Amino acid sequence: MKRQIIDMIEHYDTIIIHRHVRPDPDAYGSQLGLKELILANYTGKAVFAAGTADPSLDYLGRPDELPDDAYEGALVIVTDTANTERIDGGRYAEGAALLKIDHHPDDDRYGDRRWVIPGMSSTSEMIYDLFREGADSRGWTMTANAARLLFAGIVGDTGRFVYPSATPQTFRAAADLITRDFDRTALYDEMFEMDAPLLKLNGYIYQNLELDENGAAVITVTKEIMETFGLTPEDTAKLVGAPGMVKGIRAWLFKVEEPGQIRLRFRSKGPVVNELAKQFGGGGHALAAGASAKNWTEAERAARALRELCRR
Numbered sequence: 001m002k003r004q005i006i007d008m009i010e011h012y013d014t015i016i017i018h019r020h021v022r023p024d025p026d027a028y029g030s031q032l033g034l035k036e037l038i039l040a041n042y043t044g045k046a047v048f049a050a051g052t053a054d055p056s057l058d059y060l061g062r063p064d065e066l067p068d069d070a071y072e073g074a075l076v077i078v079t080d081t082a083n084t085e086r087i088d089g090g091r092y093a094e095g096a097a098l099l100k101i102d103h104h105p106d107d108d109r110y111g112d113r114r115w116v117i118p119g120m121s122s123t124s125e126m127i128y129d130l131f132r133e134g135a136d137s138r139g140w141t142m143t144a145n146a147a148r149l150l151f152a153g154i155v156g157d158t159g160r161f162v163y164p165s166a167t168p169q170t171f172r173a174a175a176d177l178i179t180r181d182f183d184r185t186a187l188y189d190e191m192f193e194m195d196a197p198l199l200k201l202n203g204y205i206y207q208n209l210e211l212d213e214n215g216a217a218v219i220t221v222t223k224e225i226m227e228t229f230g231l232t233p234e235d236t237a238k239l240v241g242a243p244g245m246v247k248g249i250r251a252w253l254f255k256v257e258e259p260g261q262i263r264l265r266f267r268s269k270g271p272v273v274n275e276l277a278k279q280f281g282g283g284g285h286a287l288a289a290g291a292s293a294k295n296w297t298e299a300e301r302a303a304r305a306l307r308e309l310c311r312r
């Protein structure tokens with residue numbers, strides 16, 4: 001499959017890469033890392049990153065302005081995106097061919113070609129594997145910035161190599177990537193540094209965590225709380241993994257009030273939570289999934305469902 005993907009990349013003069021809405025470092029890392037690799041190894045190709053910019057990820061790069069006729073005859077690649085509803089950029093189907101590269105369960109089998117490995121730590125690790133194939137068969141080279149982007153994606157999706165999805169291959173990929181010439185300390189600062197308001201919210205979260213005897217925890221962050229600390233719902237994304245450090249926690253639900261909905265983020269150290277997320281119109285990985293609730297009543301139903309899951 002990797003060889004076929006490289007053939008496709010070589011065949012098209014214009015390549016447009018999409019990723020999911022509400023991007024995270026793996027979405028940006030796989031999208032921009034692949035773009036950077038193609039540009040570094042092929043002259044004369046037009047390669048664009050589609051989607052809306054997320055200012056909190058500006059340190060990784062920014063999407064491109066696309067010319068109106070960009071999709072004519074183009075190869076469109078969508079990275080890190082399980083289903084079409086989550087693709088950022090509505091024109092993804094307007095190209096000549098559509099390729100899906102992803103590590104979520106392949107529930108929505110969109111695209112003319114799919115390379116989907118649900119067990120992979122991150123889509124960025126898959127792009128690294130693609131690079132290895134390109135290096136072996138076509139002499140591809142890795143740039144420092146591509147290495148930085150792919151490393152950021154791997155670090156982001158493995159919770160800094162803590163989640164079980166980080167395999168020996170993941171560490172080997174990371175070991176190679178960090179030999180490239182980028183500033184790892186500066187990257188970690190951008191990814192994980194917390195300012196005082198965020199640390200205060202972190203403290204609030206630990207103080208108000210509702211942990212039951214079966215290891216289910218529920219965290220509720222209301223609009224009022226965020227206003228107290230001067231934070232936005234997007235700011236809270238950095239804290240979603242933090243409850244995993246509390247002893248006895250097996251799975252947790254992070255409820256964050258957003259305009260018009262309650263964002264539900266499920267995380268787990270064992271109980272499979274993506275089926276739970278699906279019940280609330282979302283989805284994701286076995287141990288990290290998300291959904292949204294229309295109101296607090298529905299969000300409370302999700303909390304009950306998580307407690308029930310952990311009781312089994």
Ligand SMILES: [Mn+2]
Binds near residue numbers: 026027080103122157
């Ligand atoms: Mn991912």
